[in-house]
Amino acid sequence: MRNAIVTAPALFLLLLVLSGCSSSETQDQGNQPAGQPAGQPAGQPADGKKGEPAAPQDTGPDFTGIWATDGTGAGGLRTFIQQAGTMTGHFDGMRGRYAGSVTERRLAGRFWWDEDPAHEKGYDETHAEKRGEFEITLSLDGNAFTGRSRFDGCEWESWNGIRTEEAAAEGEEGGKAPEFTGTWATDGTGAGGIRAFRQQGSEMTGHFDEMRGRYTGTVSGNTLTGRFWWDEDPEHEKTWDETAADRRGEFEITLSIDGNAFTGKSKFDGCEWDSWNGIRTEDAPAGEVAKKAPEFTGTWATDGTGAGGIRTFEQHEGAVTGWFDDMRGRYTGTVSGNRLTGRFWWDEDPAHEKTWEETPATQRGEFEITLSMDGNAFTGKSKYDEGEWESWNGIRVTGGDRENGGEGEGEKGDGEKEEPGKQE
Numbered sequence: 001m002r003n004a005i006v007t008a009p010a011l012f013l014l015l016l017v018l019s020g021c022s023s024s025e026t027q028d029q030g031n032q033p034a035g036q037p038a039g040q041p042a043g044q045p046a047d048g049k050k051g052e053p054a055a056p057q058d059t060g061p062d063f064t065g066i067w068a069t070d071g072t073g074a075g076g077l078r079t080f081i082q083q084a085g086t087m088t089g090h091f092d093g094m095r096g097r098y099a100g101s102v103t104e105r106r107l108a109g110r111f112w113w114d115e116d117p118a119h120e121k122g123y124d125e126t127h128a129e130k131r132g133e134f135e136i137t138l139s140l141d142g143n144a145f146t147g148r149s150r151f152d153g154c155e156w157e158s159w160n161g162i163r164t165e166e167a168a169a170e171g172e173e174g175g176k177a178p179e180f181t182g183t184w185a186t187d188g189t190g191a192g193g194i195r196a197f198r199q200q201g202s203e204m205t206g207h208f209d210e211m212r213g214r215y216t217g218t219v220s221g222n223t224l225t226g227r228f229w230w231d232e233d234p235e236h237e238k239t240w241d242e243t244a245a246d247r248r249g250e251f252e253i254t255l256s257i258d259g260n261a262f263t264g265k266s267k268f269d270g271c272e273w274d275s276w277n278g279i280r281t282e283d284a285p286a287g288e289v290a291k292k293a294p295e296f297t298g299t300w301a302t303d304g305t306g307a308g309g310i311r312t313f314e315q316h317e318g319a320v321t322g323w324f325d326d327m328r329g330r331y332t333g334t335v336s337g338n339r340l341t342g343r344f345w346w347d348e349d350p351a352h353e354k355t356w357e358e359t360p361a362t363q364r365g366e367f368e369i370t371l372s373m374d375g376n377a378f379t380g381k382s383k384y385d386e387g388e389w390e391s392w393n394g395i396r397v398t399g400g401d402r403e404n405g406g407e408g409e410g411e412k413g414d415g416e417k418e419e420p421g422k423q424e
Helices: none
Strands: 045-047 065-069 074-084 087-090 097-103 106-113 131-138 144-151 156-166 180-185 193-200 203-208 211-218 224-229 248-255 261-268 274-282 298-301 310-318 320-324 329-336 338-347 362-373 377-386 389-401
Touching: 045 193, 065 261, 074 097, 087 106, 106 144, 131 156, 131 389, 144 298, 144 389, 156 248, 156 261, 193 211, 203 224, 224 261, 248 274, 274 362, 274 377, 274 389, 310 329, 320 338, 362 389
Parallel strands: none
Antiparallel strands: 065 074, 065 156, 074 087, 087 097, 097 106, 106 131, 131 144, 144 156, 180 193, 180 274, 193 203, 203 211, 211 224, 224 248, 248 261, 261 274, 298 310, 298 389, 310 320, 320 329, 329 338, 338 362, 362 377, 377 389
């Protein structure tokens, strides 16, 4: 069963991990992971003591609200408060703090933690293993973000979040009752792939892999906790307790405020927790707008080693092309339903005259992604040629129709160079 599931390297933690650097073997890329701009500062505080951000700017996007996030660097429930171009935030009963600056749809800053709830220490007074930095991009609809975070002196790791409570602005519409019923495209080691849930009151059941896999769980607020197990017999007569440890596990997920995404964690019995994220692909709750025809055209903020960073796609009927890194990187793919499968490759020469076949294996790869029902997010996987599959998630930052689908934000700040020769 494990070989059939998409892996995701980042472990999800409900509270901020305070043990310092991850022990995973990550290739050194000068602390600049694939698809991220080199030399880009992560929200330098003007006051090194208290972590106040420099040069705030008035912006349209609003990060204010409560977010359910994954990631080793800063995972769990997080509260942000944005005033003009300045953001402050907190977590863990006010022991943890955030400070950052907003530029357009991007938020960059620092976080730090103090076991004293009074939290009188500044960022510079905090030990390196209890402080760090982050860079995130807000989705077009304002209900999700994607980016990266790290502890001081450690490697960058993916960081994604979904809004669970509305911004505090007047006139905002309240959240609806949580409804997990539907079909979801998910990542994660514990329970990745296409999953079907059915909620009745506070109880949830679900299935996957042609009914060989099952879910049971309980809903409390907008959080769902439960178990999953798998049996190679399609009749699936075994219970969770009768199933071997390597074929059963548990999960905890939180639904976004618009009901179209979740984030959380899952694990096999006796194993470590792994991040688990999902986007709704079918069967909206009653009252939802009808699902639109899939449209990948636009600019996307994405995570993942294989093809992370800002990416631009153009869809013409069933064919998709795309680019990144000032046209040095290219995509081609085919749409079937709400799924896009294809290839990517990179060339140092901006003229980019090489084909996929002429490109070295360390600078080319493939991907498979599924578009959410509302068209504002995707989840899936990507890999370099002959490498391992890794999770790849994206949120829309521009586009969604043909007139917005070309250039725009996608060309700037992209990553930049993938440094693909350093990938496995």
